[in-house]
Amino acid sequence: MTAPALRLENIVKTFPGVRALDGVSFEVMPGEVHALMGENGAGKSTLMKVLGGIYQPDEGRIVVEEKPVTMRTPMEAKAQGIVFIHQELSLATELTVAENIYLGELPRRRFGLVDWQTLYARTDAILKKLKVGFDARTIVGSLSIANQQMVEIARALTVDAKAVIFDEPTASLTDAEKSVLFDVIADLRGSGVGIIYISHRMEEIFKITDRISVLRDGSYRGTVNTAETDEDAITQLMIGRSLDLSRNTVHHELGDVALEVRGLSCGKLFQDVSFSVRKGEVLGFYGLVGAGRTEIAEALFGLRNPSGGEILLNGEVVRISSPHDAIAKGISLVPEDRKGQGLVLGMNCRDNMTLPQVDDLKAGPFVAEGAEVAIFDQYRDRLDIRTPGWRQTVGNLSGGNQQKIVIGKWLSMHPEVLIVDEPTRGIDVGSKSEIHKLIRELAAQGYAVIVISSEMPEVLHVSDRIVAMYSGRIMRTFTSEEVTEDNLIQAISGIRADRDAPVAEPA
Amino acid sequence: MTEASEKTPSTGSAARGGTTAATPAGGLSKAGIAGFLARQGILVAFVLFMIGFTLANERFISPDNVLGVIRSSAILGVMALGVTFVVISGNLDLSVGSMMSFSTIVVLDLHDQIGPGLAIPAMFALTLCLGAFNGFLVGYLKLNSLIVTLGMLSAIHGLTLTWSGGKNMDIADKAGTWFSVFGQERVLGIPMPILIFLLLASLLGIMLAKTPFGRKVYAVGGNGTAATFSGIRRARTVFTCYLISAFCVATAGLLQASRSLGSQNTVGQGMELEVLAAVILGGASLLGGSGTIFKTVIGVLILGFIQNGLLLVGLQFYVQYVVTWVIIILAVWLDIAAKRGRLLSPIA
Known part of the structure; x- marks a missing residue:
């Protein structure tokens, strides 16, 4: 029997007040792709930091090929053959591919000068193995994200890797790029490396992994063979129940048209866009990345100046010049980039939640902190935000809880129109289904909601009607009865499938 | 466990030090002490310095010496109050030193031309114009604050020299003016500069901690994009911070002019770095x-007392420049070390 490439034995890591890892054990065999799954906050990141030499475990052992190892820095982890391919790339974008791959270990000639010939030759040899379409002299910044990831992988191949850890590698890849990545992973596996694959995306997990280990609340919940399980069983392990992604069939009583857009254009970003949302309705926007969905939301929120067309709120034409203006008119946006656009990570939960209305919550010249706490408490309870208290710094919360803070921030403004852009990106299944449920509830309460999403099951699950976009234009608007996965995919690929059927107009 | 732990388990030096993460149970555990030091380290250092210097020379703690130090720190302190707003909003103001020279020269010159009653508001108005110019360039045109205010440092110096013709400025009738009241009088035995410093510190402290404007300053500095997405008018907030900074500079110029009733063109030269040092020493993040x-007030006092203490233990005045720098580097290093939980770290 071969020895595991990497084995974790009973790893415990505690931080003041919390037990982040509570006896986690699992092993990765050479030539195995091993998925690590768990909700945000389940302990995956902490575990990875332990493996990466950033945290020291309080108890337990890390064993590489039957040798117990200690790693005090990332360099030591790398020296032990544990290599990371991070979700957020850590490349020097102004340097060449070769320089990035051998950074810190550039081959030298006399007088300490870099031996460029050897450097490029070695690099090209590795790139050839990966079958990529660029060479050692390419500047990294000029490459696509997918190709930059290949550079990271190439870097991993320069050491004698025992275990390679992929952390959400497909987060920003197209389908074609994904399949190239999966080929590379298959090659790696063929060469006897152990692979840990972290992802929230079930379909990928089932496509490429051999076994799945699940963490929940910092403790190890078990390992199963991928071939002998299904999505439901894994979800059960992760959150203790299953996730409902059935089609939305319940329709609420619709009120008046809250928002109408006529012929809106913005340069090359989108053209001649028309749609409307009624009170009590969820309008989904579906399309490929770059189809113009987010840009429309930004125009509605005063972040972009439309070059033509008009926006009507409750039947009146309005001009929206800034987010400040949009908010005053009753439009709220839950932005797609939670950390960059949604939250001030260094601020506490309460202050983040009340930020848009801080000018209105006043007691004399001062902020009415009591009223703020009341608002925070109300939405913490309503959205089930798990935090020790309002003083908690938002940056310390898990992704799902952070997203709920952003949603609470906008709900507390009681908007006429709520736009949510990628509401569940990068958050775990448990929070995901809570947020889906919440979106439906909001519609039931009479909010007009626009949901932008790149995930088809999500759009189908929450929307009453779905707008399909392709290359800056609306291809078709579907009702939830007429939409199918097939005609939706055709529409967002620029194919007008049903030539006879009239393009559905807003109800 | 809670979900809250995964990212930063740290000692929780959150925005505004005071409002930090939940304190772990168990009172004065090791982590509790570390957390306290991380939040209040600057205060602890201050107390230790005071004790150390007192042991070395007991004159150090005498009321006369203490009042003297605070008084001579007051002008620097007033300027640091305004710069604190600018730094929290995520920008720099390196023009405060040369702007203070400008205020001092202008108020002294106008004193003899239009009388102190008009000279003071006129000087404030002119200084605020300079601050507004900074604020316009950095806030509305979104130019880099380092470049803008470094350039303004030089430009304002030129403006001051042009105004004065390069000569020192003196009030003609030094004995017969009430203008000296701000720099030289005492109320209840406490020198006026100290009173004005403390009064302004209280007002601005409350403004920053308790008003909607203060909250917006933290938001804009913490994440300007998220602040904009929350409907905060970022440019306006930054602009106002520079106005506050200029107001503080004008006050400092008034104190300076009133204390000496005459001045060189370079009276504020180099103060921008000392001011910044005090703000950073106090723990504001750049x-x-x-x-x-x-x-910031603590930072100002530490700087003042250390310089005074070094003189009292007999070090040559010039050594102070070096020692001050060493202290600042130590402060920044300890601050970062407390945040990442160890003194040397492979990652920032």
Whole structure:
């Protein structure tokens, strides 16, 4: 029997007040792709930091090929053959591919000068193995994200890797790029490396992994063979129940048209866009990345100046010049980039939640902190935000809880129109289904909601009607009865499938 | 466990030091002490310095010496109050030193031309114009604050020299003017500069900690994009911070002019770095989003007492420049070390 490439034995890591890892054990065999799954906050990141030499475990052992190892820095982890391919790339974008791959270990000639010939030759040899379409002299910044990831992988191949850890590698890849990545992973596996694959995306997990280990609340919940399980069983392990992604069939009583857009254009970003949302309705926007969905939301929120067309709120034409203006008119946006656009990570939960209305919550010249706490408490309870208290710094919360803070921030403004852009990106299944449920509830309460999403099951699950976009234009608007996965995919690929059927107009 | 733990288990030096993460149970555990030091380290250091210097020379703690130090720190302190707003909003103001020279020269010159009653408001108005110009360039045109205010440092110096013709400025009738009241009088035995410093510190401290405007300053400095997405008018907020900074500079110029009733063109030269040092020593992050007025006051006092203490233990005056720098580097290093939980770290 071969020895595991990497084995974790009973790893415990505690931080003041919390037990982040509570006896986690699992092993990765050479030539195995091993998925690590768990909700945000389940302990995956902490575990990875332990493996990466950033945290020291309080108890337990890390064993590489039957040798117990200690790693005090990332360099030591790398020296032990544990290599990371991070979700957020850590490349020097102004340097060449070769320089990035051998950074810190550039081959030298006399007088300490870099031996460029050897450097490029070695690099090209590795790139050839990966079958990529660029060479050692390419500047990294000029490459696509997918190709930059290949550079990271190439870097991993320069050491004698025992275990390679992929952390959400497909987060920003197209389908074609994904399949190239999966080929590379298959090659790696063929060469006897152990692979840990972290992802929230079930379909990928089932496509490429051999076994799945699940963490929940910092403790190890078990390992199963991928071939002998299904999505439901894994979800059960992760959150203790299953996730409902059935089609939305319940329709609420619709009120008046809250928002109408006529012929809106913005340069090359989108053209001649028309749609409307009624009170009590969820309008989904579906399309490929770059189809113009987010840009429309930004125009509605005063972040972009439309070059033509008009926006009507409750039947009146309005001009929206800034987010400040949009908010005053009753439009709220839950932005797609939670950390960059949604939250001030260094601020506490309460202050983040009340930020848009801080000018209105006043007691004399001062902020009415009591009223703020009341608002925070109300939405913490309503959205089930798990935090020790309002003083908690938002940056310390898990992704799902952070997203709920952003949603609470906008709900507390009681908007006429709520736009949510990628509401569940990068958050775990448990929070995901809570947020889906919440979106439906909001519609039931009479909010007009626009949901932008790149995930088809999500759009189908929450929307009453779905707008399909392709290359800056609306291809078709579907009702939830007429939409199918097939005609939706055709529409967002620029194919007008049903030539006879009239393009559905807003109800 | 809670979900809250995964990212930063740290000692929780959150925005505004005081409002930090939940304190772990168990009272004065090891982590509790570390957390306290991380939040209040600057205060602890201050107390230790005071004890050390007192042991070395007991004159150090005498009321006369203490009042003297605070008084001579007051002008620097007033300027640091305004710069604290600018730094928390995520910007720099390197023009305060040369702007203070400008205010001093202008108020002294106008004193003899239009009388002190008009000279003071006129000087404030002119100084605020300079601050507004900074604020316009950095806030509305979104230019880099380092470049803008470094350029303004030089430009304002030129403006001052042009105004004065390069000569020192003196009030003609030094004995017969009430203008000296701000720099030289005492109320209840406490020198006026100290009173004005403390009064302004209280007002601005409350403004920063308690008003909607203060909250917006933290938000803009913490994450300007998220602040904009929350409907905060970022440019206006930054602009106002520079106005506050200029107002503080004008006050400092008034104190300076009133104390000496005459001045060189270079009276504020180099103060921008000392001011910045006091703000950073107090624990405000140069990246913006954190810091408090109280901490800045402590930073100012530490700087003042250390310089005074070194003189009392017999070090040559010039050594102070070096020692001050060493202290600042130590303060920044300890601050970062407390945040990442160890003294040397492979990652920032």
